[in-house]
Amino acid sequence: MPIDGLVGALDGPLGVSWGTRLAATVFLLATIGFVSALFWAGIAGMRSVEDRFSTRELAQRFIHSFVPIALGYLVAHYFSYVVFLEQAQFGFLLSDPLGTGSTDLFGTASIGIDYAVLGADPIWWVQGCSLVLGHMIALVLGHDRALALFGDSQTATRSQYWMLALMVGFTYLGLYLLSVANG
Template structure:
């Protein structure tokens, strides 16, 4: 039951991808980057929040949120009264909810906004949300969840999960009571996670509340820069990177050579800081070359597809195998988990394809933003640090799959 390694739950981790897949992925990323530099458009094309064709749909938000609340109470009941062996709650939380939010948001947009049970509370703000707060509360919440999943000594223990749920629920409740629903948009880590990934979906929610069908690149362009956005994306990227590191024998040796939790915490923070430093350094260089200030927050959106690619690569097999276990345990079915639901070849292909697709989408989004923000004569040169950044993330991501 206790999964010491990776993902909070799960019995197996993925095999290293074959070297050929790694070379093919890295080569594809490299070629696309340079082609993009030379061939892509010279005038900005993506229209962000103005784009999209309105869809005549109005999802039944209240019944859906009541349903999520019921599922949440059901999970808490498992945590409080469930058996120690074969408890469904950790699988429901780490697999169906946390991992499942990624494909759901990639397909349907900001789903957690629609399902969020805290939106059942009345929206009566007593104070306006301070703009300086931005995404910082969400970044902190995502860091806390990632720490629990990857570093905590007993990630799947009911006590750990209950403590997190109480803390999370308390913060959201206080936030909604003070700032109304505006808090959830910036302060609920899972709503921010789902909404950011949901910007890549063909179905989007515009700022005016309309559900639209749109080009995912327009959706990506609609992510508004705010304080803490870079930090949020770096937590997602660094956290997933650390997840990849956690099955590497050398790192396990380091963890077992001393106080494991403290060393794990340091490792997780170091991975996030490394991702953030790399981003800041490349953006500073792009600003110098392009002679433009304040670029740093305005390219954070281009890291969202990179992070989504990492998430898909790391969680695909977990969802395919442990997702079955979540359903079987939660519903008390008498069925076996098919542990070979996906073959190693399929897993490796999905992993490399997800990382390269994330890279390509990131490069295209960054290109469009550069031709908008940088003076035309310097737009091409100014993009070079951004390409270097994306290549670092992609090759880093692929090497973690090789380890």
């Protein structure tokens, strides 16, 4: 509902296209800000266990553990797009690169995209597994870095409770959004 209200308010003065784009940009920036705030809260929580390092130092030393999460979300988000649109890329677009219908270089210009090649269930499983796997790898990387920084395993483990809670929350949110989208 909030995005609809913002879109409606901006559509009048800016026009439908620009109003929608501006509203989407505002909510994208808000989402990035929200995720960043959660990351910094997790780092601050880590520092509350052991204050030998500054918050900035901890952020710099643990940011690498979020790369697998980003890759997991990238796979989850673009998997079906790549599967379906690569059929276009190597099917009709390669034969008729300008899309004029006058060229058929490889005899595949009339081939369409076969959306039955993958159903919703396999797509959901790939998306869900990529999210879970990305978060699991991130937890391993984070714990490995904590062991290297804090020395003893008890302090390292306690320092990771904050990030564990954060990553479990992100995993749950990602899987929830996938399940809602899949009906």
